Amino acid sequence: MICLVLAACVQSTWIVDAGGTAPGAGTASDPYTSITYALEQPATVSGDTVLVRPGTYSDEAVDFLGKNVLLRSTAGSATTRIVGVPLGPDPAPAIKIASGETAVLVEGFTVAGDAGARGYWPVAPNTEVGAGILCSGSVVTVKDVVLTGGQNATAGAGIFAISADLTLDRVTLTANGRDSYTQSGGGIYADSSTIVWRNSLVVDNEVDFRGAGGYLENCNTQLNRVVFRDNGGFYSAGNGLTISGGTLVADSCSFTGHISGDPGGAIIVDSAADVELRSCVFRWNAGGGPDPYPGGAIRLSGGDLRIFDTLFESNSGQFGGAISALQPMLIEGCTFVDNMAAGAQEYGSYGGAIACVAGTRIERSVFVGNRAQDTFSDGGGAIYGAADIVHCTFVNNVANPGDPGAVGGTGSILENCIVRGQPGSIGSASATYSNVEGGAAGTGNFDADPLFWSSLSDVRLLPGSPCIDSGDPASAVDPDGTRADVGAFAFDPNVGAPIGMTSCIANVNSTGASAALVARGSTVAADDRVTLHVEDSPGGALGYFLSSQTPDSTSLGGGSQGLLCLGGNVLRFSASVLDDRGTGVVSFHPRLGAFPQGTVAMAGETWLFQYWFRDANPGATSNTSGAVSVTLN
Template identity: 30%
Template sequence: MPRQSALVLGILWGFLVWPAAPCSGADWLVPSQVPTIQQAIDSALPGDQILVDPGTYQENINFLGKDVTLISTAGPAVTFIDGSALTQGTALGSTVTFSSGETGAAILSGFTIQGGNGTLLTDALGTYRRGGGIHVSVASPTIDNCHLKNNSSDFGSGFYAQGTLSLTLQNLQIMNNSGLEGSGIYLIDCGIVSIEQCNISENQAMTAGGAISINTCTQVNLRQNTLISNTALIGGGVYCRLSGLLFENNEVQSNEASLLGGGITLYQSASSCIDSVFVANSANHGGGIGLDGGTLTVEKCLLTGNIATTAGAAVASTINLVSVEIRRSTLTFNSSPNGSPGVFYPPLSAGGATSTLVLSHSILWNPTGLEIDIPTFSQVDHSVVSSGYPGTSVLVSDPLFQSSATGDFSLDPSSPCIDVGDSLLYTDPDGTSPDLGAYYFDQRPPALPPLTCQLEDPCGTTVSLSWDVGTQIPDSLQLSVGTDLTQLVPLAALPGTASGYTFDPGSSGPLILCVEPVTGGLTPESGPTCCEIDIPVPAPQIPILDLQCSYDPLSCTGELSWTNGATYSNIELIVNGQSLMLPGSVNSANLPLTPGLPTALQLIPQTSCGAILAAVECQLLCPIPEPRFIRGDANMDSILNVADVLFQLEHIHQSLPANCQDAIDCNDDGALDISDPIFLLLFLFDNGQPPPAPTLNCGTDPGPADSLNCLNGLNCP
């Protein structure tokens, strides 16, 4: 066979045997399309997305250097990757591995990662397992919204990263992992790492870093994390060695270290701790924070309820040289039965003798013992130190917290710590001189609750504004007005007790009205409280026009029609003092009239904004109709016969009651006598003249008028 033909057949065979993979950016469905996650990764191209349905997947997966997205369809609560099956071999026990240069475009999201026991590696440290749940080596994946729990390993039982230049971990729950070091997270030789909004709890390390261990990393930023109930020999929560650390806005609670640093331990690291809370952590030394050399800045932090069995319930160091600055922080209700409840350095040691401490604008208020127990002189200024200490503006009085029993360590309004700091160094957010401690007392008045804005007159433009100033009465209230929140202009200044204001802008359209309390020249942090109202264009107040009143004489029905001069909400029709409400859109009405009774009619419109306009009126009189009868039909049975003659005689001679005397008056002479029955007899039996009109059919008396009466009967309704 020619070589070219063999090549063509080979290509065709490849198309027939191997199914075509989706193009880049395609979705792979597990398990409906591909049975396992690893098979989907094997088949995927960079940029593809692997969608995994709920379930437990017993496999150990490797991203193989592919920047693909692996995401669950229903979240970590119902989607599990369990690495206990060791599907990659006994040495590759990490549940998830990134080790081939994956970038931030390699995404893992929405899984519970469990059952891993780590990848077996040998290096200068020895042969150990690394990364039980997730193992990252020289890669920078994106990991979000995952739970890492019940994994084991020597280093990084939950998560392990080595040699990554840039890494972000976000929105993770790392729980119940156990190992030798860094049982929640272990980082080594990394560049810039950010760990944010993670819950790392109940992890156990035999040596260091129950929750997190950081080793020789350029910069690690921990922000908005909670570290709760983790345990280790040193650094129950965090152990940081030879690294840069920014520890900001974290909660560190109930962590325990057998030796040093119940909350965190820092070894020869440059660290900053800002806006964080350390509560109820415990260790032999440094219940809250332990140091073994390095520098530490603590700013706007709270350390409370921490315990050291030996010394330094809040902060303690070893003999290595440390430099600590504590600024604008509160260290309170920490306890150490055998030593300082505050800050402790060991006495006259090789490092401790030259270690430094700066305490500024802080509160050290612990139950018993020496607050500052260090062998060198500390620089202390503008602080409360319960046991006293030489320095500038050092107080020993009770700082008066709002409610220490409930954990509220903000300052009471009567606290001696308010406005006593150095205004050349700091200014509180409310613009006043600095307070002492982690939480300043905001002297700005509270913003008003929502305002009530409404039109005073629905047909006008005057606005009524009302509010509740509450129990904290400000000095004054500043009112402003405008059509845009960014372009308000002053409207009025009112006493602080005022609760309302009326204002007429004189025009229609949207309007913003704001009220801002002022106390001591300060206004609320959130600014004024505002309401918005749209003042409508006043409706034209034109009454009803061209009222036409008439009646149908046959039915005695009144007929009214008119022109609406404007848009009305309703029209009141008053008939002889009786009111009837009509819709505002109608322009005619019919009503029955009582014959012979004058009917006074009024129409009073009301505009859509509630204005009552002038009434229009007319009067109708439907006259009583003349009676209808058949002359000669005395008994009113519609037949002229002898019975009518007899009825006439009985009425004339025996006074038989009659409804219509005109019908008995057969000759229409205006009198009832014997001539009437004779006239009828002659008509009936002797070809006499017929009775005058109305004859044979119902009708009215054409006249002349007489004194006889007549009522309509059944024969002439």
């Protein structure tokens, strides 16, 4: 009895080699020749490892039979291929894990459905599923596996999972469902499962209904660094992913090139699903079809959707070039560039980037170059509908003449926003504490050049921007503790790469430290993007910048404690007296074409900069920062 118990506890390794002599004994010198056969052997038990040597293993119907076995190739997916049984009277998936397994690993294979393999799902007769891998009621990890060519499955031509706990790591799903038979989930179809899916590629899968890349129904899914590309089908929708019920959190994923004949080029969110997208990219997706609300990248039909720090670029759809939302949603920290609303004339087109309903909130997001501009457009080059829009920046979003270029429809409210590029571009939307080109009625609104780093590519604020400290006083303060700025980005003195070099160290001031000066931005004179930033000046002190082309080092005298590091003709930017607002930090953007005394700073010249400020140390005095020199080119 003791020997039998010990034998059952020993973990064995079995070898499979397609080039061996059938059936084999599973040893290194006499390997099994079939993976299916290796798993069927009574000697193969839970805890064992089956190692598969390079080769093509055809007509396989691998069934784990309730055994928790590690199935690994010895040389990886490029040289180890599993091909399912041909379509016939007794179809089966290439790999089946459906007998209560709790710890299965499949690693390092290409699983091919070249012969049209498929498996019948027993609880739904005449429903063919899972040509590649079928999982039911099991715990499975699939790693470094390519699933390709799965066909003749109504659902899940690559992978079918139901009530499973599934981990997919470095898995490629490609060219599955490319027939007229697969309806949903060309790459993967999962129902009532828990899925952790990372570092994977889903490309060029097809279906006739929904979810060419994947169809997830009532699943709890985590995606991380998964790439969805060029999945589709002419009559299909949600070609990257369809999420019907359940939860999904996607982080650092990308969805590109999905073109749909129905709503939701890349994603459909439906049936009370709870979806959160973070740091993702949606590019070149298109949604269409007879539905008047398609959404080029995303269609929110039901459930909850939250999107953070995500890029939407060059997507198109009739109602919402990037997103069409029939339910309220939250968007925060996102960028929408060059999305377009265009579609069939009987419905018109609305919302170059977003079409939404009341209850939607959009925060800290940027909209550049979006458009709703076809013949039957009703406006909203960036947004159409009713939304609370807070701390957003709109630049050069366009609609047809007479239609609002930035925000169309009725019911939207803008607060602390920048709207530039088209006068009158917020239509009937209300605005407060916003910088609106052409002006807008409302408390705190103004019309002024916001001083972006770049009008299109970088809409962060330069020092001296009128948007700094101009937001609603009741809004939360900015990260530097001061009144809210207007626009998507609070002013940050650390924007831009350091330029120039320190040419002089300042004397100690009343803080017990020397005020340090750093130059940032660009040394290209034509860019006019030199910015100056001082730290450790006394809180609440007033001052202004000095500049010269000649270095020096001399005491200021006259009771000042400062060291003047400039000589020759010293220019004083005294028309721009600065206040550090109690922070000890001051920033300034010297306009290279408008220095004092009518001076123009030109390429080939070296300019030195220094900051002079009042101080009390202990009596009334003044001091200076260190100096930096910047050579322009």
